[in-house]
Amino acid sequence: MQARIYQPARTAMSSGQAKTHHWVLEYAPAAPRELDPLMGWTGSADTQAQIKLTFATKEAALAYAKEHGIEAIVTEPKKRKANIRPGGYGDNFATNRRRAWTH
Template structure:
């Protein structure tokens, strides 16, 4: 079973960077999920896929995996440049605009 070490991305509904500074160690599935014939629910006997460990740094996560003999794959984050406007949100309501404000 291979674990994955990554830094989570921000949510699509947010422009902030909260909850994106920690590193996560997450186990991959070791067996396929099956469908219960009576209820139709999806289930599995794999309890390791429910485990998510959080670390303050990538080095701490890699050291944890190495010390416990966990085969881990590190996924580097793809950083993007923040879109910060000079006037910010208040610029939408500025009284000294050169042109009319439209949507």
Template sequence: MFARIYRPAKTAMQSGTAKTHQWVLEYAPEQAKAIDPLMGWTGSGDMRGQVKLTFDSREAAEDYARRHGIPFQAYEPKERKHNIRAKGYGANFATERRGAWTH
């Protein structure tokens, strides 16, 4: 029963950073997933794979794991670089634009 502690990255379907400020404790799979021969569905007998705990800080997640005797590995998040435009978004549609309009 090994766990990993991380802060999730933003999804590709969102432009903001919602749901990326909390830390997550997630168990590593103990069994490989198997394909059901009758229906073809993928399944596993590993019930801990469904558990995902969220914490406000990394220290809280690590304290929880230590208190319950769960071996863990914590991962540092990769900070996102800000996209700073020189003149802002409106410069994309400026009328005094000298170059050709391309997308």
């Protein structure tokens, strides 16, 4: 049984860092998904694909995988630097702007 351990990225629709500080262990699919001929839904007999375990640290996730005999692949996150402007959001509406309004 193979699994992937990763730290989730932030959603594309948000600039916040919520739900990105934990680590996730997710099983690799053991069987391909099948198309139901009547309804057109996709399904699988693989119940492990529905499981996502969360851990506070990467070490805890690796310890769980080792304890249960799971072959795990760790994907390290790519950190971005913070985009903090000196004036912040209020600088967009300042009366003493030196640059032209671009919005």
